[in-house]
Amino acid sequence: MTLPKPTSRRCGLLLLLMCCLPAFAHNDPGYFHDSSDLPAQSDWMLAFDNNQPLRTFSLPGSHDSGATVGGPIVATQTLSIRQQLEAGVRFLDIRLRATGDSLAIHHSLVFQKLMFGDVLNAVQDFLAGHPGETVLMRVKEEYKAQSGSQPFVQIFHRYFERYRPMIAVPASLDVPLGQVRGKLVLLIDFAGGNDMGIAYSSATLAIQDDYQMKTNWSLYAKWLKVKNHLLAAQQNPRQMHINYLSASGGSFPYFVASGHSDSRTGAPRLLTGLVTLKATRYPDFPRVGCLGALCSIAFEGTNILTKDYLNGHVELTQVGIVVADFPGAGLIQSVIALNLRLAAQGGWQRHARGL
16 A cells, blocks of 8 residues: 555655664673773682582683784784683683694684783683682684694693693583682693593583674574573583674674674664564564654674573573673673572582482
């Protein structure tokens, strides 16, 4: 049916106004893109029983933890390793390139002006000051070795021996927390290193790491994979899950994390370009700038969606390792809080009894 001309003009004007909404700052504690320290959560694991299996913990993590340089395409963090640990992060994702007889921190081909020894020293110093904590570290061979370098596993083994006093090598992630307090647990993601840690594989972890984004409009599909994996972890507590909130490719890492129009912590959200009278399109994305019942749909980042989902679903008590680009204090705290819920309900004791 053709609308009368006055009605048609009014609808067209309304849609034009919706597309020209002012850009409001969006500052959410799930996302942080500054270099100042986050609120300290240095000793949060002290609250938990020594007998609790490591597998049953929900752990805040950072993706490509050492990637702070290279611009918006490459950088995934703004905080140093020390700052991340002090803020409560307990899983580090470390990517290593063989360079001569050393290992350098890389994100793809981009050197991050950091060596593996720098990372290990930061972890060692943190654990010395906070002996009640434990840190998990995925170690992965990244990019092709520099010409003339020694074999990767041979170089890695030398680091392992040098830092052996702070490294625990448990048989599995069922290890009680008390046995790994003050220690680093390695998750080995390269060939030939399984005698130095736990294998990072589908045999030991249920992994969601769909990191390819074709365009910004792939963000909702990524979020659904994150959300489904959160639920899967709750439903299968006998296996530790790892859930990457991060993605890139057709989108910048900061956009996936925040939904923002640029990388700033308080930048405006980017609009999807869709307006709706109903909640059928992208129902978990926010509605903004509403004129009556007609609203614009804005993008929302996985960090913020995850934080809000964890805070809003009090039945969740265990989601495994949640790994993010640019995690903010709110996201970190929302993951830590799940451990308090689990402990209050005696959840890990039930799991230990096979219930």
